[in-house]
Amino acid sequence: MIGLIWNIRGPGQPGKIQCLCDTIAKANPDFIGFQEAKKELISEGLLRAVDKHNQFTWHFLPALNTAGGILVGFRNDMFEVIGFTNKKFGVVSTIKTKNDKFVWQLVVVYGSAYPEFKVDFVAELHDIMESASYPVLVCGDFNLVRQQSDKSSGTINPHFAFLFNDWVNRWALLEISISNRSFTWSNNQNNPIFAVLDRVFTSVDWDMHFPLSTLIALPRVGSDHTPLVLDTGARKVNCPKMFRFEKWWLAQAGFSQLVQDVWTKNGDASSSIENWRCKTRALRKVIKGWSINIEAAMKKKKKSLHMEFDILDVKSEQNHLPPNEFERMNLIKKKLDDIWKRKRLPSGRDLETEKS
Known part of the structure; x- marks a missing residue:
């Protein structure tokens, strides 16, 4: 637990x-x-x-x-x-x-x-x-x-x-x-x-x-x-992650072109509905792999920034940091803020609700 x-x-x-x-x-x-x-x-x-x-x-x-x-x-x-x-x-x-x-x-x-x-x-x-x-x-x-x-x-x-x-x-x-x-x-x-x-x-x-x-x-x-x-020392089993479209993908460089390429290369079925299924199935598969790579790069960067910040933070508990290291901590905070801001709430309405 x-x-x-x-x-x-x-x-x-x-x-x-x-x-x-x-x-x-x-x-x-x-x-x-x-x-x-x-x-x-x-x-x-x-x-x-x-x-x-x-x-x-x-x-x-x-x-x-x-x-x-x-x-x-x-x-x-x-x-x-x-x-x-x-x-x-x-x-x-x-x-x-x-x-x-x-x-x-x-x-x-x-x-x-x-x-x-x-x-x-x-x-x-x-x-x-x-x-x-x-x-x-x-x-x-x-x-x-x-x-x-x-x-x-x-x-x-x-x-x-x-x-x-x-x-x-x-x-x-x-x-x-x-x-x-x-x-x-x-x-x-x-x-x-x-x-x-x-x-x-x-x-x-x-x-x-x-x-x-x-x-x-x-x-x-x-x-x-x-x-x-x-x-508490108890172990638990994690459920597999469900595929969900993330709004922040739209702001990523190359995403629109990726969708266009996949959409035009797939779909030779005899019926419109089967065409749609074929295209969406292929698109979901490609986006899932693309997203894993993007998320992995983000997580790697965030992990590195977290570790560096934590090292400086622990050091500051023991000794006064020189100005360059103190400024580095502030820069790390800004970089993490920039990463977090890339992702949005599920809808604009939700975002406006949070601002109110």
């Missing part, structure tokens, strides 16, 4: 939706918890973009103006959704895994960045644990640190750290530590500050059911937070 937990910092920027789609494809999650959606309403266009095959059940906690907003989703073939409860700072989902009938609760939170609301946030965390009826997984952007080493500057609010640790200890929660990164957030400045703001906690009984769980961070691109991927 795979979970994707990420503060996405809003899906409204150009190329951001494709970035979400790429991250979902890379993680291949069974459940998703996005924070800071920054929207009061999630459009059908956005859900169709990130869930093209309608494989997930979705639930949304609206943002207050542009603050917060949480989107959770569960694969229909993996889970039976029992119910959702919206809190001020989080969503409590009660689900049952279909393979072993295990009932548990996923709590996705977004803690306020403002000091005046942090006490209320911690109080809500206590209330959630007190009312929990099943084993619990609590995750998200807490906007709190537990100790000085959780922040590169070492400057923390000890009162809030005490309240946070008191919640962890009082409910005997276990933290699943990130295995490949020291921090989960950066302010992206020339002299960056890093912090561990995104975390995953479990109750003891949840940990006993999934004792092999691990947590890794993906490259921090598309947001100032790293996406977190939780893996």
